[in-house]
Amino acid sequence: MLVALARGGGRLAYNDSSDACWLTAGSTGRWQMLEQFRDSILRYILIALGIVIGALSLTVFLQPLDIAPAGVAGASTLLNEVLGTPIGLMIFVLNVPIQLLGYAMLPNGARVILRSVVIILIFSVVIDNLGPLVPAGGISDERMLNALFGGITGGIGVGLVYRAGATFGGTSTLALILQRRFGFPMSTTFLCTDTLIIIAAGLVYGWEGALYAAVALFTAGLATDYVLEGPSVIRTAMIITDKPDEISQRILDNLQRGATSWTIKGEYTGIERTMLYVTVARSQVRDLKDEVSQVDPSAFVVIGMGHAAYGAGFRRVKRMRM
Known part of the structure; x- marks a missing residue:
């Protein structure tokens, strides 16, 4: 095992037979102090x-x-x-x-x-x-x-x-x-x-x-x-359909949005179908309805209002340090 400390640049080098790590001593601490x-x-x-x-x-x-x-x-x-x-x-x-x-x-x-x-x-x-x-x-x-x-x-x-x-x-x-x-x-x-x-x-x-x-x-x-x-700039949609794969693929290809699916059963008919849950920007609602109707005109669609969405494709979560 080899351990070396280079003081000139404030760099700590650690090396052994399995891996090598280079850490900049103090840089993380300085960035944290600046962020705070x-x-x-x-x-x-x-x-x-x-x-x-x-x-x-x-x-x-x-x-x-x-x-x-x-x-x-x-x-x-x-x-x-x-x-x-x-x-x-x-x-x-x-x-x-x-x-x-x-x-x-x-x-x-x-x-x-x-x-x-x-x-x-x-x-x-x-x-x-x-x-x-x-x-x-x-x-x-x-x-x-x-x-x-x-x-x-x-x-x-x-x-x-x-x-x-x-x-x-x-x-x-x-x-x-x-x-x-x-x-x-x-x-x-x-x-x-x-x-x-x-x-x-x-x-x-x-x-x-x-x-x-x-x-x-x-x-x-x-x-x-x-x-x-903030303003309500997102919409959430629940889509009950017999063609979940086709609809979710079109949403992914044309709207660049993902979808979550699960199997549900209608209590009145007793028939099992698939429900897709999709989150889109407010400006994409019309396109979403068009994509669904082109694949499955009989799909049941409910569109709701959301306050905000965080994560991939939407806003990043930012936490203010107190």
């Missing part, structure tokens, strides 16, 4: 953008037209209307007990809560400093327009922070506590808190204000989902 640095910078950029966009949503579109957003920010907006307390300050104050609960009750609570507290503090400061810069009455006096744009921009801000692996705290932390400790679904927690905000908005701003708050909450949820999942 890049991911950290990207994460901070996403968080910063999310904070600024979320603050603009509240100060430019929602609060000037008496529209309450979701969660702790919504409660703080209502308290500002009733008591005159600064919105940013109240966001921070209301978050304190929630974050303390998270610290005590969540696994790895210190790490999770510390990140949230920093984001909450910056978000609160940005809101209270942006408010005086916004024209009185906002940039439009049309409440529906403000509800829509306020919800969209707010949802984008939340989605960007979520994509960075963080949260704005508030009801997100509360929902996580209830889920981890008591098995309470997070969606139910959000539904309950949002409903309370809408009712409170009706009491403070009038019931028309409650309707606008509901519009803002709904559009914010859609925008958040869009940021997290």
Whole structure:
């Protein structure tokens, strides 16, 4: 067996009678450090953008037209209307007990809560400093327009922070506590808190204000989902046919897509047939239907909508290091 170390180029050479390996010492570590640095910078950029966009949503579109957003920010907006307390300050104050609960009750609570507290503090400061810069009455006096744009921009801000692996705290932390400790679904927690905000908005701003708050909450949820999942650009098809081999071959040759098949039995007829499962781009749906109909006009085809596809032929999975 022969072992040699060449220091000049930082290269480690290992050789024996069975195989030879050449490793560049330190190069892998340097690349990993660069990737971690890049991911950290990207994460901070996403968080910063999310904070600024979320603050603009509240100060430019929602609060000037008496529209309450979701969660702790919504409660703080209502308290500002009733008591005159600064919105940013109240966001921070209301978050304190929630974050303390998270610290005590969540696994790895210190790490999770510390990140949230920093984001909450910056978000609160940005809101209270942006408010005086916004024209009185906002940039439009049309409440529906403000509800829509306020919800969209707010949802984008939340989605960007979520994509960075963080949260704005508030009801997100509360929902996580209830889920981890008591098995309470997070969606139910959000539904309950949002409903309370809408009712409170009706009491403070009038019931028309409650309707606008509901519009803002709904559009914010859609925008958040869009940021997290992206546009629906793929379609999935289930094809029940007697000619699976011919159809799958045409799909492979003409669409460059694969297919998965399994044998099924119709409960009404009791006849066994084959079902193909295919994932294609949205632009390929028409071609897929044409290929199937040319081979088997009697095939039963169901086409559904998908959010995203990862793997060969589609997007590569990329994980941001936290």
